[in-house]
């Protein structure tokens with residue numbers, strides 16, 4: 001079953017298309033990652049999907065409910081941790097967990113049980129009596145995420161939950177989430193950190209300037225784009241001389257960076273390389289250095305965002 005199904009979902013703020021006709025189908029029981037740089041539209045997308053703001057246009061179904069017609073029905077079934085902090089300054093950690101459980105009508109005995117479990121799972125023991133206002137940003141964030149697990153839900157939305165966490169706390173949170181997903185929870189997760197998406201997500205949508213650029217599993221992203229290699233050639237000859245020598249070579253992108261570097265970036269980089277070497281050789285141009293740069297997900301991500309920027 002599709003947990004989330006969005007068609008042409010859009011949100012504009014004046015002339016800014018924060019979310020621009022996105023289509024999504026997210027299956028149950030997985031972590032779906034929304035990966036994009038700052039300002040890409042991730043938070044706006046989460047607010048749309050959780051019915052906190054209405055779309056400018058498009059349709060949306062969440063857990064089988066028409067989210068535009070029945071936003072309140074949706075909100076009862078989902079969990080949301082937004083990007084901005086939300087806490088009551090003077091409440092202690094344990095009180096804020098308990099109060100949150102009360103808001104969700106969790107019976108008292110169950111509330112206490114869950115609170116204790118979460119204090120353990122999120123390492124909150126030492127700070128359980130501390131007031132929220134006395135916590136570090138990372139500690140507050142941990143409490144904010146832990147709190148959401150006071151109630152049952154089928155679908156959880158997390159907007160950059162690891163910002164401010166140190167590496168080991170971050171990893172612990174990701175593992176906690178993975179474990180929850182293995183017991184049936186579906187998570188919609190935004191991040192601008194690629195390694196995090198790669199570690200946690202079953203599917204990743206890359207978003208930039210309000211548009212989804214691609215949706216794929218981390219593995220298939222690598223297979224799809226991994227063939228694309230970058231080869232860098234450093235030559236001694238000056239740029240204007242080399243330009244016409246290479247002008248006949250098609251199907252590749254050759255950039256002249258800082259005068260004497262040729263960069264080949266192509267699906268068929270080996271083939272293009274042969275053509276380039278032949279042309280250089282025929283014109284007696286000496287190569288100073290040649291290196292192949294393996295493509296990793298980080299580069300795929302950066303390149304997609306760069307290409308998207310240059311298309312605008």
Ligand SMILES: Nc1ncnc2c1ncn2[C@@H]1O[C@H](COP(=O)(O)OP(=O)(O)O)[C@@H](O)[C@H]1O
Nearest residue numbers: 013016018036037038039040041042043044045
């Ligand atoms: N309430 C708002 N009013 C005006 N512009 C907004 C508002 N919220 C977001 N935006 C704009 O929409 C774009 C996407 O923002 P956002 O969804 O917060 O991106 P992200 O979460 O990926 O960093 C940005 O250009 C941002 O300035």
Ligand SMILES: [Mg+2]
Nearest residue numbers: 042043044083
């Ligand atoms: Mg954001």
